[in-house]
Amino acid sequence: MKTQLEKLKDDAITAVKDLVSSPKLEELRIEYLGRKGKLASILKELPTLAVETRKEVGQFANEVKSAVELAFMEAEKAAQAIENESRIKSEWLDITAPGAEPEIGHLHLVTQAMEEVLHIFTRLGFSRSRHPEVEWGHYAFEALNVPKGHPARDEWETFFIAKDPENPEVAMYEDDNMAEMVLTPHTSNAQVREMEQSELPIRMININRTYRRQSDITHVPMFHQFEGLVIDKGITIADLKGTLDFFAQNFFGADRKTRLRPHHFRFTEPSFEIDITCDQCKGEGKIDGLKCRTCKEGWLELGGAGMVHPNVLQAGGVDPEEYSGFAFGWGVERTLMMKSGINVGDIRVLYKNDLRFLKQF
Ligand code: FA5
Numbered sequence: 001m002k003t004q005l006e007k008l009k010d011d012a013i014t015a016v017k018d019l020v021s022s023p024k025l026e027e028l029r030i031e032y033l034g035r036k037g038k039l040a041s042i043l044k045e046l047p048t049l050a051v052e053t054r055k056e057v058g059q060f061a062n063e064v065k066s067a068v069e070l071a072f073m074e075a076e077k078a079a080q081a082i083e084n085e086s087r088i089k090s091e092w093l094d095i096t097a098p099g100a101e102p103e104i105g106h107l108h109l110v111t112q113a114m115e116e117v118l119h120i121f122t123r124l125g126f127s128r129s130r131h132p133e134v135e136w137g138h139y140a141f142e143a144l145n146v147p148k149g150h151p152a153r154d155e156w157e158t159f160f161i162a163k164d165p166e167n168p169e170v171a172m173y174e175d176d177n178m179a180e181m182v183l184t185p186h187t188s189n190a191q192v193r194e195m196e197q198s199e200l201p202i203r204m205i206n207i208n209r210t211y212r213r214q215s216d217i218t219h220v221p222m223f224h225q226f227e228g229l230v231i232d233k234g235i236t237i238a239d240l241k242g243t244l245d246f247f248a249q250n251f252f253g254a255d256r257k258t259r260l261r262p263h264h265f266r267f268t269e270p271s272f273e274i275d276i277t278c279d280q281c282k283g284e285g286k287i288d289g290l291k292c293r294t295c296k297e298g299w300l301e302l303g304g305a306g307m308v309h310p311n312v313l314q315a316g317g318v319d320p321e322e323y324s325g326f327a328f329g330w331g332v333e334r335t336l337m338m339k340s341g342i343n344v345g346d347i348r349v350l351y352k353n354d355l356r357f358l359k360q361f
Helices: 002-018 022-033 038-042 053-091 109-123 189-197 237-250 312-317 332-337 347-351
Strands: 134-136 181-183 202-211 223-233 256-267 268-276 298-308 324-331
Touching: 002 022, 002 038, 022 038, 022 053, 022 134, 053 256, 109 223, 109 256, 109 312, 134 256, 189 202, 189 223, 189 312, 223 237, 223 298, 237 256, 237 268, 237 298, 237 324, 256 298, 256 324, 268 324, 298 312, 298 332, 324 332, 332 347
Parallel strands: none
Antiparallel strands: 134 181, 202 223, 223 324, 256 268, 268 298, 298 324
16 A cells, blocks of 8 residues: 555656646646545555554555645646746736827818818918808809709709708798708809908808719719809909919919810809819820720819809899909819829719728828
8 A cells, every 4th residue: 555655646746747737737636635536545445454554554645645735836836937927928018118109190182172272262362251051042042143943953953951840830931032941052152142241352262062962973962162252343254264274273283274165154144164184084085095984075174163143243232333253163072183193083982981092192
């Protein structure tokens, strides 16, 4: 039995030395020292020994137990030390190290374009005014010489603000002329509002959100326009042309060409549309022999312009005999798309919020 105990001691101490991880060590401890473990099973035989031998073997068994327990304790300590060391390594934190720099974004490129537009017109003495983007039909249409039922009103495919369905009997609108509210389909609502509010002469730039029921490669339902209005004595088409040329040269560069194309707007007379040579196909209308997807003909329309119609001057309380003026309204996104190097073939890309695209600007 002493030999058995001796062997148990040697086996246990060797097994303990081979182990490094604490959970396995505990399993081994139970295997040797547990109530049903190897030591207990040898000691079960103790009562069968003669009294003399029993005492001696009992004493020896205690020594073996102490030696094995000591081996386990030391192994436990060693395993703990290893675990502590690896935790210190993995959880180490240098609180003096500089922090990770947060990514700093930038203004959306449409906002950047609006700032650039404003800056250019400011140099010509224009100042920015702000007018509502939820507007009475009066300022969006009637006062601009576009009466109800006129086909031109359909061209804008306007979003109308619903009357209050909870209180249909409550008159939401003041009179027939203000019979509807719209999301402004163009910034031209600023024309009569500005005349009503400001002293003459006027040199205003209104940059605002505008809305139409349109969505395709050159149209989005929410876009921006910048509207210029100049009213003074003796204003002519030459002033209009000079102003727009100044803008085009500063915004697009001297190598791009613009053209005035006769057009019809109810609120200007004469009226024009302004086109610029397309940046995608460089004014050729074709790319690699195929029709340019963006402009189809080498030119892209940027916006409208013209001399303010006498009826509109009158609607704003300005005497058309004494004063004249010009107005223009261009799409910001369309203008931006035509800037050299921007290379946006589809206007909708601007509002997809794809950071891979936006981060380039
Ligand atoms: C007008 O909106 C007139 N109010 C412009 C004007 C102002 C004429 C002052 C005379 C005097 P038009 O509907 O053509 O005109 O729109 C002007 C420009 O807005 C277009 O040339 C285009 O650049 C831009 N635009 C129009 N609809 C959209 C749209 N859905 N998405 C993006 N841009 C658009």
